[in-house]
Amino acid sequence: MSDGREGAVTAAPLFAGGNEGSEPRWWQRGVIYQVYPRSFQDSNGDGVGDLPGILRRLEYLKWLGADAVWISPFYPSPMRDFGYDVTDHEAVDKAFGSIVDFDAVVREAHARGIRVILDFIPNHTSNRHPWFLESRLSREAPRRDWYIWRDAAPGGGPPNNWRSAFGGSAWEWDSHTRQYYLHTFLREQPDLNWRNPAVERAMHHVVRFWLDRGADGLRVDAVQKVIKDHLFRDDPPNPAYVEGSDDPYDALLHEHSSDQPEIHDVIERMRAVVDGYGGDRVMIGEIYNEVERIVAYYGRDGRGVHFPYNFQLIKLPWDARVIDAAIRRYESLLPPGAWPNWVLGNHDRARVASRVGPAQARVAAMLLLTLRGTPTLYYGDELGMRNVDIPPERVQDPWEKNLPGRGLGRDPVRTPMQWDGSRNAGFSDVEPWLPLSRDCSRVNVRAQERDPTSMLTLHRALLALRRREPALSMGDWAPVQAEESVLAFTRSHGGTRFLVALNMGPEPASLRVGGPGTVELGTLPGSEGQPVDRTLRLRGDEGVIVRLA
Ligand code: GLC
Numbered sequence: 330m331s332d333g334r335e336g337a338v339t340a341a342p343l344f345a346g347g348n349e350g351s352e353p354r355w356w357q358r359g360v361i362y363q364v365y366p367r368s369f370q371d372s373n374g375d376g377v378g379d380l381p382g383i384l385r386r387l388e389y390l391k392w393l394g395a396d397a398v399w400i401s402p403f404y405p406s407p408m409r410d411f412g413y414d415v416t417d418h419e420a421v422d423k424a425f426g427s428i429v430d431f432d433a434v435v436r437e438a439h440a441r442g443i444r445v446i447l448d449f450i451p452n453h454t455s456n457r458h459p460w461f462l463e464s465r466l467s468r469e470a471p472r473r474d475w476y477i478w479r480d481a482a483p484g485g486g487p488p489n490n491w492r493s494a495f496g497g498s499a500w501e502w503d504s505h506t507r508q509y510y511l512h513t514f515l516r517e518q519p520d521l522n523w524r525n526p527a528v529e530r531a532m533h534h535v536v537r538f539w540l541d542r543g544a545d546g547l548r549v550d551a552v553q554k555v556i557k558d559h560l561f562r563d564d565p566p567n568p569a570y571v572e573g574s575d576d577p578y579d580a581l582l583h584e585h586s587s588d589q590p591e592i593h594d595v596i597e598r599m600r601a602v603v604d605g606y607g608g609d610r611v612m613i614g615e616i617y618n619e620v621e622r623i624v625a626y627y628g629r630d631g632r633g634v635h636f637p638y639n640f641q642l643i644k645l646p647w648d649a650r651v652i653d654a655a656i657r658r659y660e661s662l663l664p665p666g667a668w669p670n671w672v673l674g675n676h677d678r679a680r681v682a683s684r685v686g687p688a689q690a691r692v693a694a695m696l697l698l699t700l701r702g703t704p705t706l707y708y709g710d711e712l713g714m715r716n717v718d719i720p721p722e723r724v725q726d727p728w729e730k731n732l733p734g735r736g737l738g739r740d741p742v743r744t745p746m747q748w749d750g751s752r753n754a755g756f757s758d759v760e761p762w763l764p765l766s767r768d769c770s771r772v773n774v775r776a777q778e779r780d781p782t783s784m785l786t787l788h789r790a791l792l793a794l795r796r797r798e799p800a801l802s803m804g805d806w807a808p809v810q811a812e813e814s815v816l817a818f819t820r821s822h823g824g825t826r827f828l829v830a831l832n833m834g835p836e837p838a839s840l841r842v843g844g845p846g847t848v849e850l851g852t853l854p855g856s857e858g859q860p861v862d863r864t865l866r867l868r869g870d871e872g873v874i875v876r877l878a
Pocket of ligand 1 (some may be wrong): 410413414450514550551615676679
């Protein structure tokens, strides 16, 4: 590596912090922590986490510095897709507790200044939902049109070539009524027909049900799938698809089965329901797509979701130049006034510590918590939890069961939270539903909470700094010219300016800095309080936040 990689801090911020002149919303300033409820804390000794477990751990979330908790689904469900197959959108599954427990979580979270965001699953229900049971009774059933039923193709077989995200055709034959129904996900997850106004009304009722009970927001599941082409045209083949190595779902471009123009009308009407609660509730969309497509979900004049999840840090290669270009591009594509966001991990994708390795996971944490936009942190990532190998006999995820051995299964990222060094890591008194990581006696909250060099301590310090310094939450962002393995940018607000410099490689590197400053926080020991003058020298895998004078 050469010594010639130098850059200078650009003087003028290119992109403004947003919301000029008005108070930032809590979801702009704050950090969201995602809890996968089956795996956070078991309170009743069945090996599955639950709402009373979350209640017990709210103090931890407050200590950590989270502003909001997004809880993945806890509604009654046969658990074919672990809660994303719902039989009653307005209740709590017994495995997770009761509605009384939910109310307690909201009350106690609010008492600690923590907001509660729920998963809202509009695209489909369980095939055991009473609506679907009625729909499949006969072709004349009053609720027939609540789901998407089609005749077989003229020569027989499914109505078109659409695929299920979890493998195979998206169509399932119903021998009783002799038609196919559509399921974008499992055959046990039939798609609702959002072109039917009665379905929309029923689902708006669900939104109101939870907002009335005090939920602060919704993460809207698979929202781009909700409306399909009304002509049911075939999806075209994907020329970039590599048979055998890529996910078979990607063999087609989902031109007609996903991301249809009418989805924006559906979202606008959903958003109007949410805005009916006074403008302080948040609506977040889950959309996996190209960045240009994703930013369209801010909607016309900002009437779409408050933000569509931005999964670029999950998907892109961990390379300073690639990430730098992606941040600049994303910032430049955001519509005026749109609020950005960043995600490093979730219950569907590999753990960040496994993707980038433990050394870079610290750098990644600093990146997530210093970029402009709301960060979402996945439970356990603050400890550096890694993907856990799941023995074949313990596989739970239907995706892995349908398409074994391709690395699609999500169990490895859903293993129990590692609280302490006791049996079952303090998660449960009994064997948990998924195996614990082998490193749990070492990698856990208890072991890390007082260790000044731990991943948990780094997260707490980053969260505290972000909370203290408006420059890091609401401040302007500007890219800084850097080379090779270094990614750098500034955040500024009022008279305060920070330089964030991240060495995304294992070799030492340097960056020319436009003025003197002091290291405020570093990912490696020993840098804090160090003065910085013209040249910032970074050790391998080191990230620093420099307060510029
Ligand atoms: C979303 C969820 C995923 C679920 C799917 C179907 O992508 O994040 O876990 O399986 O939707 O609901």
